[in-house]
Amino acid sequence: MHHASDILFTLFIVFVAAQIGGEIAQRLKLPGVVGEIAAGCVIGPSLLGWISLDQIATGTPLDVLAEIGVVLLLFAVGLETRLEDLKKVGKVAFVVGVIGVLVPFGMGSVWAHGNGFNWDRSLFVAAAFVATSAGITARVLQELGALQRIESKVILGAAVIDDILAMLLLGVVVSLQAGGSFNASHLLLVLASAVGFIAVIGWGGARVMRWNSNWLERPLGPHSPLMIVLALCLGLAYLSTLFGLAAIIGAFLAGMIASETRQQHTLEQQTKPLLALLTPFFFVITGSKIDLHELASADALLMLTVVTVIAIISKFVGGWLGALSLGQRSATIIGFGMVPRGEVGIVVATLGLAAGVFDNRIYAIIVAMSLLTAMVTPPVLAWLLKRGGGSGDTVDVPDVEG
Amino acid sequence: MHHASDILFTLFIVFVAAQIGGEIAQRLKLPGVVGEIAAGCVIGPSLLGWISLDQIATGTPLDVLAEIGVVLLLFAVGLETRLEDLKKVGKVAFVVGVIGVLVPFGMGSVWAHGNGFNWDRSLFVAAAFVATSAGITARVLQELGALQRIESKVILGAAVIDDILAMLLLGVVVSLQAGGSFNASHLLLVLASAVGFIAVIGWGGARVMRWNSNWLERPLGPHSPLMIVLALCLGLAYLSTLFGLAAIIGAFLAGMIASETRQQHTLEQQTKPLLALLTPFFFVITGSKIDLHELASADALLMLTVVTVIAIISKFVGGWLGALSLGQRSATIIGFGMVPRGEVGIVVATLGLAAGVFDNRIYAIIVAMSLLTAMVTPPVLAWLLKRGGGSGDTVDVPDVEG
Numbered sequence: 001m002h003h004a005s006d007i008l009f010t011l012f013i014v015f016v017a018a019q020i021g022g023e024i025a026q027r028l029k030l031p032g033v034v035g036e037i038a039a040g041c042v043i044g045p046s047l048l049g050w051i052s053l054d055q056i057a058t059g060t061p062l063d064v065l066a067e068i069g070v071v072l073l074l075f076a077v078g079l080e081t082r083l084e085d086l087k088k089v090g091k092v093a094f095v096v097g098v099i100g101v102l103v104p105f106g107m108g109s110v111w112a113h114g115n116g117f118n119w120d121r122s123l124f125v126a127a128a129f130v131a132t133s134a135g136i137t138a139r140v141l142q143e144l145g146a147l148q149r150i151e152s153k154v155i156l157g158a159a160v161i162d163d164i165l166a167m168l169l170l171g172v173v174v175s176l177q178a179g180g181s182f183n184a185s186h187l188l189l190v191l192a193s194a195v196g197f198i199a200v201i202g203w204g205g206a207r208v209m210r211w212n213s214n215w216l217e218r219p220l221g222p223h224s225p226l227m228i229v230l231a232l233c234l235g236l237a238y239l240s241t242l243f244g245l246a247a248i249i250g251a252f253l254a255g256m257i258a259s260e261t262r263q264q265h266t267l268e269q270q271t272k273p274l275l276a277l278l279t280p281f282f283f284v285i286t287g288s289k290i291d292l293h294e295l296a297s298a299d300a301l302l303m304l305t306v307v308t309v310i311a312i313i314s315k316f317v318g319g320w321l322g323a324l325s326l327g328q329r330s331a332t333i334i335g336f337g338m339v340p341r342g343e344v345g346i347v348v349a350t351l352g353l354a355a356g357v358f359d360n361r362i363y364a365i366i367v368a369m370s371l372l373t374a375m376v377t378p379p380v381l382a383w384l385l386k387r388g389g390g391s392g393d394t395v396d397v398p399d400v401e402g
Numbered sequence: 403m404h405h406a407s408d409i410l411f412t413l414f415i416v417f418v419a420a421q422i423g424g425e426i427a428q429r430l431k432l433p434g435v436v437g438e439i440a441a442g443c444v445i446g447p448s449l450l451g452w453i454s455l456d457q458i459a460t461g462t463p464l465d466v467l468a469e470i471g472v473v474l475l476l477f478a479v480g481l482e483t484r485l486e487d488l489k490k491v492g493k494v495a496f497v498v499g500v501i502g503v504l505v506p507f508g509m510g511s512v513w514a515h516g517n518g519f520n521w522d523r524s525l526f527v528a529a530a531f532v533a534t535s536a537g538i539t540a541r542v543l544q545e546l547g548a549l550q551r552i553e554s555k556v557i558l559g560a561a562v563i564d565d566i567l568a569m570l571l572l573g574v575v576v577s578l579q580a581g582g583s584f585n586a587s588h589l590l591l592v593l594a595s596a597v598g599f600i601a602v603i604g605w606g607g608a609r610v611m612r613w614n615s616n617w618l619e620r621p622l623g624p625h626s627p628l629m630i631v632l633a634l635c636l637g638l639a640y641l642s643t644l645f646g647l648a649a650i651i652g653a654f655l656a657g658m659i660a661s662e663t664r665q666q667h668t669l670e671q672q673t674k675p676l677l678a679l680l681t682p683f684f685f686v687i688t689g690s691k692i693d694l695h696e697l698a699s700a701d702a703l704l705m706l707t708v709v710t711v712i713a714i715i716s717k718f719v720g721g722w723l724g725a726l727s728l729g730q731r732s733a734t735i736i737g738f739g740m741v742p743r744g745e746v747g748i749v750v751a752t753l754g755l756a757a758g759v760f761d762n763r764i765y766a767i768i769v770a771m772s773l774l775t776a777m778v779t780p781p782v783l784a785w786l787l788k789r790g791g792g793s794g795d796t797v798d799v800p801d802v803e804g
Binding site (some may be wrong): 005007012015016019023027029032059060064065068071152176220221222232234235238241242270271273276277 | 629722
């Protein structure tokens, strides 16, 4: 009867560490998520070692719980996002997404080339600078109750564009690195299918739900609307990975579709306890991946500082330029909202390590950069939002009944 | 970016199968849990093979999700159970627990001896007949809104006693089988520490919470009472495994402690979505463990039928005798409520297989028996409860404010 005890202990430790970290951060007037990531770093392999590297490897129970946590988080964010709102900011979001990918990719590849990589490899390294991780920003916006602000809509829309472009870029650099030829028609096909997936699901799903969502109540179970949209969330998260996109894009679409139903408010209430239980696993595990040992030299720290500064500035400038039409203050918020990298940077780094493009140190530095951007963003973003910057406009939410 | 996709697909399949199975069962006027277990059997390795044996082995993500699911279920049941109520039915529950262990153990060992096992091994086989799995019954009682009935309190109290005795018995038969001597003083120590754990946590925790639960609101997080009691739930679930008890006993205690707080009603509401998401994993995985191939012979089916009938009758008679003081109808409900075996029977069978006490067929039969008792109970129990049997009394819930 003891088989469950080790994992229960780990779950307990991770959950409690998240609560303590979040509480300390909030007492220090920082977003709770900073404390959760820091708690992960403290209990992780680098410091206390209460959770080991083996326990957070891909496919382990903790990794899966973290994945479910971030999927639910983006689902909940989608639940507060109407398709109409995204359409209103569509152009700005598109420009932010595109420039926000080009600038970091350009600066990243120049830096890498300056550090002795050939161009093929430099582009690979630069790919790790590109993709914004929407989870961190979404959590901060949610903690501050700022999801209805126009800047938030732009950030979320841009994050979708960003994810499509990052996926395409990754495809290109991997095939270049493997010595393959640059196949433009294949790339166009990938692009078209990803855009098609998002358009069909997002637009079609929202229309169906807006037209009639009474059928959600037909099943006999007591929580049938919640169960159906959770199934939709898991299903679309899976489907979006088949189209090469991050799982959280599908989860976000599922939430956005569900936001069109007349059960939207109930669903929002019911989703909160799910986030409370599961998202801490995502942020603690994110923090525990920081490998402090590989960074314990002046050289490595210097390189990490340079890389992180480039990563922050390039993304900020890209987003800021793209959003200038909304005014300086909003552009600043949006630029900074796009800064966190998180898991996608780590995935690129892992691919690079496996392909022999990076050594362990560059790998550790890119991972640490991804996580540092994730650590730096929440306090700055919270400060920017609280000082009353930006237009402060919220997007009108039309009253739609099924 | 594809690493998460396989597990997301599995999560989706399991979750949707649970919903469809539950819906069909409810349309057939059966408890939803029957459909969830059946769905697991259908998508599991025996039939469709959409989830494999490897995916449900101990320590896999699905196994851990199932464990979290049943832990939360018993937590929620505890949340609807006051210590006072259990005290009122304490004597009956104790008698039900004790006789409900002795009769199946006796009948099981006689059957095993009659089938050619020597006495040491027979006692081991019989240990698999003993432990009631509270999860199934608790879910049925909850689905029917019957948790406040006096029979429910007796069943839950008896399940705690039952778990203590089953643990002691298992200790005895394992050491006998290993050729160890019967160490009465060690056994007493184990008994005392388990009883002590339950008494200290249950009684002490409830007193602390009843005295003052305002401190649950002190942390700054938006869901702080929920977060604290969830941490308590995971912590006590882990602690109870250290005392040799099932994790669900600790979770039940945590819920019972939390039921004394003035936030009890909010906590109950917030726990429901957690159950909705996570308990299906427990029941689907339970169902998927049924190995139909080992049972595909007339011999095996006959043996399974005999074993299952013995398991049902012996437990029913034990519980019924113990509860006769509440009247025939209540005793019938209580007797049947104790019938499901589930995971503990499977654990004993696994230990027996590893120790060379059983062959594969007896193993498959004992596992199938455990699951069959779990399948048979819900419809019968639902029918017994709905026909207005039993005393129909509910236990008074005193109004206690912190």
